[in-house]
Amino acid sequence: MTLVETVYEAIREGIVLGRYAPESRLKVEPMKAEFGVSGTIVREALNRLIFEGLVIANGRRGFSVAPFSAEDLADIIRARLLIEVEVVRLSVAHGTEDWEVALVGAHHGLTRREATVDIADEASIRALEAANRAFHDQLGAACPSPTLFQFYSQLFTRHYRYRRVALREKVILREAREDHQDLLDAALVRNVERVADITRAHIERTQRFSDQLITAFDRAVPATD
Amino acid sequence: MTLVETVYEAIREGIVLGRYAPESRLKVEPMKAEFGVSGTIVREALNRLIFEGLVIANGRRGFSVAPFSAEDLADIIRARLLIEVEVVRLSVAHGTEDWEVALVGAHHGLTRREATVDIADEASIRALEAANRAFHDQLGAACPSPTLFQFYSQLFTRHYRYRRVALREKVILREAREDHQDLLDAALVRNVERVADITRAHIERTQRFSDQLITAFDRAVPATD
DNA sequence: AGTCAACATTTTATCGATAAAAATATATTT
DNA sequence: AAATATATTTTTATCGATAAAATGTTGACT
Numbered sequence: 001m002t003l004v005e006t007v008y009e010a011i012r013e014g015i016v017l018g019r020y021a022p023e024s025r026l027k028v029e030p031m032k033a034e035f036g037v038s039g040t041i042v043r044e045a046l047n048r049l050i051f052e053g054l055v056i057a058n059g060r061r062g063f064s065v066a067p068f069s070a071e072d073l074a075d076i077i078r079a080r081l082l083i084e085v086e087v088v089r090l091s092v093a094h095g096t097e098d099w100e101v102a103l104v105g106a107h108h109g110l111t112r113r114e115a116t117v118d119i120a121d122e123a124s125i126r127a128l129e130a131a132n133r134a135f136h137d138q139l140g141a142a143c144p145s146p147t148l149f150q151f152y153s154q155l156f157t158r159h160y161r162y163r164r165v166a167l168r169e170k171v172i173l174r175e176a177r178e179d180h181q182d183l184l185d186a187a188l189v190r191n192v193e194r195v196a197d198i199t200r201a202h203i204e205r206t207q208r209f210s211d212q213l214i215t216a217f218d219r220a221v222p223a224t225d
Numbered sequence: 226m227t228l229v230e231t232v233y234e235a236i237r238e239g240i241v242l243g244r245y246a247p248e249s250r251l252k253v254e255p256m257k258a259e260f261g262v263s264g265t266i267v268r269e270a271l272n273r274l275i276f277e278g279l280v281i282a283n284g285r286r287g288f289s290v291a292p293f294s295a296e297d298l299a300d301i302i303r304a305r306l307l308i309e310v311e312v313v314r315l316s317v318a319h320g321t322e323d324w325e326v327a328l329v330g331a332h333h334g335l336t337r338r339e340a341t342v343d344i345a346d347e348a349s350i351r352a353l354e355a356a357n358r359a360f361h362d363q364l365g366a367a368c369p370s371p372t373l374f375q376f377y378s379q380l381f382t383r384h385y386r387y388r389r390v391a392l393r394e395k396v397i398l399r400e401a402r403e404d405h406q407d408l409l410d411a412a413l414v415r416n417v418e419r420v421a422d423i424t425r426a427h428i429e430r431t432q433r434f435s436d437q438l439i440t441a442f443d444r445a446v447p448a449t450d
Numbered sequence: 451a452g453t454c455a456a457c458a459t460t461t462t463a464t465c466g467a468t469a470a471a472a473a474t475a476t477a478t479t480t
Numbered sequence: 481a482a483a484t485a486t487a488t489t490t491t492t493a494t495c496g497a498t499a500a501a502a503t504g505t506t507g508a509c510t
Contacts, residue, residue: 002285003494006273029461038495040265043463044272047229051276052285053372058499060227064464080371146238147278151376230463254491263465268493287492422458 007035008045015054015065018159022068026055027163053158064157073162080203082157087140087152089196092187095142100188106131106138107184114177129164131190139183139195160205166209176204227330228429232260240290241386247293251280278383291383298387305380305428312377314421317412320367325413326348330355331363332409339402344395354389357401364408364420384431391434398431 011031014020020102031042045189046063056064066072113128117194138157143149181203186194226238237255249442271288281289291297293435320328335356343349361381370372391397404427411419 027459027461028463039462040268040494040496044269044493045264047269047272048275050273053375060462062502075372076371078370079376080309082307082373083376145300147300147380148307150278151304151308155372210269227462253493263498264492265464265466285492287472349452 003037003041004044006046007037007041008048011042011045012036012049012052014158015049016157016164018096018161018164020065024065026063026065026128028062032221053159054153068162073159074207076155076159076162077207080152080159080177081200083141083148083155084203085196085199087145088187088199089192090145090148091140091143092190092192092195094144097192099138099142102141103184103187105136106135106160107180109114110135110180111177114173114180117173117186119173129160132180133160135180139187163193163206164218168210172209176202179205199221226263228266229269229273232262232271235260236267236270237274237277237279239384240274241382241385241389242390245290247290250292251288251290253287265384271331277379279386291304293387299432300381301384302384302428302432303378305384306425308373309365309377309381310421310424312314312373313412313424314370314417315370315373316365316368317415317417317420318416319369320412320415324363324367326392328360328363328409328412331360332405335360335405336402339398342398344398348426354385357405358385362407364412396435397430397434401427404430413447 011020011026020026026044026046028039029041030037035042046055047057050057054066056066091099100128110128110131113124113131116124118124118130133156137153140149140152143152179198183195183202184199186198236245236251245251251271252436253264253267253271255266260267271407272282275282279291281291281364290375306379335353337350337352341349342353351428365374365377368377374420404423406425408425411423
């Protein structure tokens with residue numbers, strides 16, 4: 001793996017997990033030290049993140065983390081409703097037996113994490129989210145459109161940046177658990193429209209918490225300037 | 226405008242217009258000379274193009290132009306059918322009066338080019354395509370979802386890479402002309418579903434030429450290695 | 451006190467050089 | 481002549497240094 005790729009992953013994780021706050025500047029000089037690489041590497045990694053919607057390039061004024069806003073969140077949800085629903089639809093329609101097997105496996109892993117998650121434990125939450133992501137990725141993995149899958153993936157990541165703030169709510173976890181079971185059942189019997197419906201509801205459900213998310217975030221991180 | 230941005234635009238245009246053939250390697254050393262900049266600049270520009278789907282990064286083996294394939298083209302068309310249709314739908318539903326004015330203007334510009342285009346003249350074709358792009362961009366410009374608009378834009382660019390091969394067909398030009406007039410008329414009376422339908426047909430029409438496009442390309446540019 | 455301008459500092463954008471890797475050519479052995 | 485090993489060249493990935501902006505600060509002047 002190339003150095004740029006390593007740094008690129010690290011920065012992306014830093015942004016997604018909120019270690020770099022929204023709108024904060026991503027200064028090359030400090031990051032050189034942080035990762036022990038030269039400025040060129042950092043800059044190349046940042047350039048890759050621009051089109052992923054996580055980093056903003058401000059002309060001659062360097063880079064910064066993409067901002068949080070209610071509009072942006074609404075935008076992400078709307079786009080997910082269009083794209084992710086189509087991705088799972090196509091995937092369930094095209095999935096092979098191997099895909100089914102992998103899906104059952106991913107669901108099992110997710111179930112385990114859901115059962116044992118401790119809301120107070122950061123690592124446990126992190127593991128749950130990884131399993132959640134793996135399950136949803138697998139659900140869409142048989143989608144024959146690489147482009148749509150890439151869009152889905154990007155949106156999922158951007159959405160997670162917001163969602164993680166609310167991940168400690170027990171009620172969300174419970175509802176999500178039910179959705180996941182329903183998704184698996186419908187997917188296994190290839191009920192495409194039902195999978196689409198549950199996916200839609202699953203995404204829409206997060207909308208209920210949108211306002212809370214934004215205000216919760218504003219409380220946690222006061223304006224950066 | 227920063228140097229990286231300039232070079233980035235130049236490389237993108239080079240790829241879109243086929244000056245850099247699909248799958249050909251994008252070597253930093255020659256490009257340094259071509260643009261009169263250092264390797265760092267070229268690399269940063271290339272990194273930006275990765276997520277746009279125009280450039281592939283091959284681990285430690287440099288960069289290359291995204292390949293042409295029948296699957297890729299089908300993928301682009303499928304994604305456009307989903308995303309662009311939604312973009313124009315949202316845009317027509319949300320467009321203000323200023324948007325209407327700009328749309329009429331863009332359509333007028335396009336009509337002029339369509340009337341005077343000379344299939345044998347490269348510059349004339351180029352101008353037509355710019356006007357075509359401007360009209361379609363304006364049609365979707367009032368879409369309240371920046372994300373969906375960005376996806377639309379990326380797909381349009383990627384599709385153009387294929388379409389330009391077929392742009393010299395008179396029959397395509399004639400059919401497109403009719404679509405554009407119908408799109409404008411339906412947009413002005415805010416007939417959202419009609420605009421969506423025409424857009425769908427407009428994109429689907431290109432599908433008829435897909436096979437020809439691929440074989441035409443294969444003839445024009447024999448395998449690169 | 452508040453505005454404005456000269457100055458100092460930080461930060462960025464960019465370059466040229468280098469070491470490591472990959473690709474290519476050459477030689478050597480069978 | 482084929483296959484393998486070795487040397488050579490090209491190309492890439494990476495670094496440290498520098499000039500040009502941008503930002504922040506101080507201090508004179510109203």
